[in-house]
Amino acid sequence: MTTRIAIIGGGAAGCFAAICLKERMPEACVTVYESGNKLLAKVAVTGGGRCNLTNSFRDVRSIEAVYPRGSRLMKRLLREFSHVDAYRWFESKGIRLVTQDDQCVFPASQDAMEIVATLTRLMKMSGVTIKTRHRVSNITPTKKGDAKEETDGRFSISFSGGDKPDECADVVMVTTGGSPKPSGLEFLNSLNLEISHPVPSLFSMCTPGHDITRLTGTVVDNVTTGLTGTKLRANGPLLITHWGMSGPSILRLSSYAARFLHGNGYKAELWINWFGDKNETEVAEHISTLADEGRQKQMCNTYPRHLNGRLWEHILKQSGLKPEMRWAELGNKGRNRLVSTLTNDRYMTEGKNKFKEEFVTCGGVALGNISAKTLESKNHEGLYFAGEVLDVDAVTGGFNLQAAWTMGYVAAKSIATKHGKQ
Numbered sequence: 001m002t003t004r005i006a007i008i009g010g011g012a013a014g015c016f017a018a019i020c021l022k023e024r025m026p027e028a029c030v031t032v033y034e035s036g037n038k039l040l041a042k043v044a045v046t047g048g049g050r051c052n053l054t055n056s057f058r059d060v061r062s063i064e065a066v067y068p069r070g071s072r073l074m075k076r077l078l079r080e081f082s083h084v085d086a087y088r089w090f091e092s093k094g095i096r097l098v099t100q101d102d103q104c105v106f107p108a109s110q111d112a113m114e115i116v117a118t119l120t121r122l123m124k125m126s127g128v129t130i131k132t133r134h135r136v137s138n139i140t141p142t143k144k145g146d147a148k149e150e151t152d153g154r155f156s157i158s159f160s161g162g163d164k165p166d167e168c169a170d171v172v173m174v175t176t177g178g179s180p181k182p183s184g185l186e187f188l189n190s191l192n193l194e195i196s197h198p199v200p201s202l203f204s205m206c207t208p209g210h211d212i213t214r215l216t217g218t219v220v221d222n223v224t225t226g227l228t229g230t231k232l233r234a235n236g237p238l239l240i241t242h243w244g245m246s247g248p249s250i251l252r253l254s255s256y257a258a259r260f261l262h263g264n265g266y267k268a269e270l271w272i273n274w275f276g277d278k279n280e281t282e283v284a285e286h287i288s289t290l291a292d293e294g295r296q297k298q299m300c301n302t303y304p305r306h307l308n309g310r311l312w313e314h315i316l317k318q319s320g321l322k323p324e325m326r327w328a329e330l331g332n333k334g335r336n337r338l339v340s341t342l343t344n345d346r347y348m349t350e351g352k353n354k355f356k357e358e359f360v361t362c363g364g365v366a367l368g369n370i371s372a373k374t375l376e377s378k379n380h381e382g383l384y385f386a387g388e389v390l391d392v393d394a395v396t397g398g399f400n401l402q403a404a405w406t407m408g409y410v411a412a413k414s415i416a417t418k419h420g421k422q
């Protein structure tokens with residue numbers, strides 16, 4: 001009998017898995033149920049419409065640093081389908097890719113629609129059945145060994161709206177993506193899964209009313225940011241916006257601190273080292289050199305090259321120093337205050353803001369529910385998970401889509417191995 005495979009969610013992981021499944025199990029009946037009216041709607045807007053589909057991993061110090069949730073699982077799964085495999089896979093399907101200086105990988109066309117169109121074409125060509133406007137409201141396992149399981153398969157699938165009949169499947173793969181609200185996972189209730197409470201990740205931080213917001217548009221290339229009272233810290237460029245702080249270092253920090261900040265109502269003290277990894281002694285030396293070189297110059301006119309004049313003036317004021325003061329007038333106390341601000345500048349954050357509408361979910365289906373090798377449920381044979389619906393998420397840079405490709409591939413391979421023709 002033909003194996004009926006239901007994929008719930010037509011996003012990155014679901015569509016990729018569907019193609020991989022049909023490559024390995026051409027005889028299987030693979031159906032993708034998508035609640036929206038189009039497949040891959042989120043992929044279409046990724047990377048600001050350019051789709052940062054993976055990363056070269058060249059600057060990745062550890063998998064833990066890029067996957068704050070799910071690093072152990074990803075370490076294992078990336079051995080099966082890595083960024084190199086993803087790169088080759090997309091190029092083998094005719095999409096030319098480019099790696100930017102920051103190691104993010106995009107289609108050379110700079111158009112996410114090329115990815116959407118290619119995946120959609122491959123699904124159609126391989127005979128995947130696509131059912132859009134099908135929001136799954138329930139997945140019920142049929143009783144093991146009874147006649148219904150024999151004829152209808154292991155699972156019965158119901159849809160919202162009441163106008164669509166239930167459907168059945170032998171194998172179900174859940175790829176419904178991130179859901180920052182717990183209600184988005186209610187369709188899994190009958191399966192009694194452990195859920196790790198979902199909260200948002202990847203956001204900018206608000207410092208309402210603070211003077212620094214006047215410097216909107218200022219970018220500092222390499223800062224270290226952290227949250228007072230925690231060990232959470234992140235490096236990278238920082239962007240000052242009219243509501244507060246943003247840019248890669250802040251997004252990274254928001255990812256590491258997603259749960260902590262949620263628990264504190266997004267109120268926290270943010271510290272910034274404007275000199276990145278440099279410590280107080282190193283920064284003090286830098287300041288001494290500046291002071292020696294420009295003794296008779298006003299402090300506002302001689303400043304570290306990686307900062308701009310407006311930010312420097314702000315830092316001087318934060319340190320209680322008058323910008324028009326001459327370097328020769330800076331005593332030890334003033335120097336210490338300046339070094340302290342440069343390495344440990346403090347701001348109260350009072351909330352979060354979306355970064356270019358980009359966010360991911362921290363939390364979801366807990367990893368304890370599944371086999372790390374196959375992504376199959378430990379309690380329900382034939383039920384698989386892939387993508388952001390699981391408690392796996394990454395910092396920005398193409399790592400989230402890579403997780404979707406990797407998990408989609410592994411889940412498809414596991415299904416083919418276990419449920420394909422022997």
Ligand SMILES: Cc1cc2nc3c(=O)[nH]c(=O)nc-3n(C[C@H](O)[C@H](O)[C@H](O)COP(=O)(O)OP(=O)(O)OC[C@H]3O[C@@H](n4cnc5c(N)ncnc54)[C@H](O)[C@@H]3O)c2cc1C
Pocket residue numbers: 008009010011012013014033034035036039040041042043045046047048051052053054134135136137175176177178187356357358359360386387388389397398399400401402404
């Ligand atoms: C604006 C934005 C930009 C981003 N840019 C990038 C980027 O450049 N690079 C990167 O790596 N990551 C990026 N991300 C994150 C990335 O898009 C996601 O991590 C990735 O799409 C997750 O893939 P997925 O298949 O798990 O979920 P999704 O791609 O979200 O797909 C899930 C699908 O399931 C459907 N669905 C949900 N519930 C049901 C249901 N009950 N029944 C049926 N269907 C359902 C949804 O409609 C959706 O189509 C971005 C995210 C956003 C929001």
